[in-house]
Amino acid sequence: VTPVVPVNLHFEDSGNWYSLPDWAEYFINVGKELANADQTESRMVTAIAVPTRAFGAAFVSLGMVISDAAARDRSSDSAHFETLFDLPAGTPVIYRHKPGKTLRGILQAPELSGGKLYVRVQVHNRDGGNLTYLIDETRAVQVQPARHSGKLPKKQGGDNVRFANQFVDGLLGEADPVQLGLRSKLCCAIVGRRNVLENEIRKTPLAIHVNGRHYAEGQLQDVLRVDRFVSEQQSFRSGLIPLGPEPPSGEVIHDIERGVIFDGAPAFLRWGDMWKTRHQVIILDRTESYFDDAIGAINSRYTQNRIDSDHALPVSTPPSGGEILTFREPFQ
């Protein structure tokens, strides 16, 4: 498992950029811890009461997606290398040769050199000198099959907006940005009001600062890839289940891999029982209408379902005005 890259996010307020506040980092860490928590026979329930739930669910999701990407199983690298090895020459691929730079390429026949196997990725055409990279097993994940024409340019710098995103690279480091861009899965889902979450996830500018320097701008959506906010051509990494009359589909209930985040009391009260085997984070705003009802429902579950477990529970003091209760429930 690769170490989780420290998140160094900034937000914009009245034209100035500021470091992400402690409360936001707290929510990100809740998501990270949950993504790594055992989920075999019991699940973790984390209820957080806060003075405002703004951005809470979005940042928990960010932590889960980052941590999930970082926890990519290294044993899959060799399998991936073998897959590339078996693909026919001419298969279109992308090659992420350094952070933030992604090249279009085509696979050429693999090569044995110095007793070591390499796949070969050609990135420039004949006029450009047929530039070709040799990729060994340790870097295999940087090469991914892709949907492009296979036609190569004479030269390319790697600033391909379709495949490269410095903001994502800055957040995920070497974790899994290519996978993030290409393969859909539901690492987690947020249940809540669509317009509020859309505003937080898609319309709030964020930036990464490196060594005090403004490095790249983006939105949470660049990493979360919420299914409802991507086009058909784009992959998704998390889901949004809007509050409405229709309950979530069986497919959505089944496909979520790590956890569900309930953004507010109505979300939890309406569909808190839908996921029986996934971690849950419930973010309750002290100012919302059904706060007391949701507290009652959580207290009831805590009293009736709480179990002893050898798995450690996260220990952290919530932000000012906050309160957190964490316990484990058996799968039902």
Next chain:
Amino acid sequence: MISISIGGATSVYNNASRCEILRHRLDHPGLAELSHSLRDLARSLGDEAEDDFWRQTLGPIRRLAFTFCSVPLPFAQAAKAIGFDWNKIHRQVKFCEQMFPDSHKKLEELTNKLEQLNMEDGSPFIQPLEELIGRNGSLSVMIRNPRMNQVTATYFANTPSLRKARIASAAQLRGAHFCDILVTIGPCGWFPEYVFSAPRATTIHVISFRWIHDDWRPGSSFLHRSNTVAGKTQNHFIGSMPRLAEHSATSANATPGLEPADLLPPMPTFTRRGAPHMGASGGAAEEIVPARLCYLSGNRAVFVPADDGATSLIIDTAETGLSSVRRAPTSELEEGQYILLRTSGGGDLIAPLADRILGDLAVARRTQQTEWKQQLISKAVDRFGPLGRRELASRLCSELRSRRMTEARPANVHYWMSAKCISPRELSDFAAIMTFAELEDKTQDLWAAMQEIARAHTRAGFLIRRMLLQRITETSLESLERDGEMVFDLGELGGGTLSAFRIIGMQKEHVEIPADQLAVLMDGED
């Protein structure tokens, strides 16, 4: 939920850690005596307090006493603002002498005390407010009854020493940081807990009377009592919370005798009253519709339709753009939204406006609409007997389904029969009921006519929405958020006014009421 930026949320967390809550305990012997006497009289009456006489007598008295204890207005002005009827109370005292002689003396003394207070020049809250303004510059003031917001704001604006005070509401304290100094008039228990546990101010002054119990303090919401529990089965932690401090100059010798709830005016009961035509049997011609009671800010309520597909026009400040004014299904109505009701001009606005859009065709189309419904009901009565409308709909539905003419449910058929409904959505359903009503040969003509009405309704709804959106864009919604209500003049759309009222709760149970009681504002303080 009000949208808050990251910066705004940061200010909220800062408030939570820095906020100091100071209690100021006031004395006013006359008001204390009145409050205790009122509670003692109510207790001595026991179950008799539920008698109509006492409800009509003690209700207004409790409302006035509560107003004196909770609104920073000179007493006489406060009594006038709530429309207190002194003559009526004097009459009640006289009646009491004959009806309840044992309680007459107590009631008379109570009324005398009220009158003495009414003659006082001022309110005990004004001096502390002036002092706080002197020390802090400006401040926000929150009072328990939002219906007193407007009159209090006007009083502040017209009083030089209070001009820097502005009225705030609990609903406004759900956003980001609201003000530096917030003053609540009355004990913490009169306000939503979040005002103090999730403060939107740097300092909160709680100004209340010494004889009203007030022991609120920040604590755990979850089960635990201690601040921190870490173990194998659960972890529980509480972050830093607002600090509580007694105001040293006024905290000595506190001997509270009344609970905050003792002073609150009686809860209004909204029932289906004033409906002389509402018989218990429910004849076939009578239109009874399912409804839910929607509780509104300021002790008001309204019945909203609960048929399948029934909607109400709302303003949703959590939404933006076109979605902020929309028709929302009854099942989706929730606290914090604002329901729009026609408050002058009478009844529903959509239908009259649709008729204006239909122009010369309106009478003919409405006649067609009425006639096919009457024919349908008449044929149903012929077939199934003189049953109530719901039972008729149920029998008709069963018959149509058994003949495989429709997939509809009884609730759908019931709605199709009602004057509120134009026609079924599907032509196949319409054809089925036309066949039953022996209007088969007119199905196409009537369907086209009903579609014409439906288009006019859609257009009317669009016009109202557009006008409201324009008004909302042009107007500050501060008074809507502060007072929980706001009037929108619809001059150019045929006169009358639409008023928006904040929804504070929805009754879960459905009730059946006469259709003409839908969307009629009921006032619990009348």
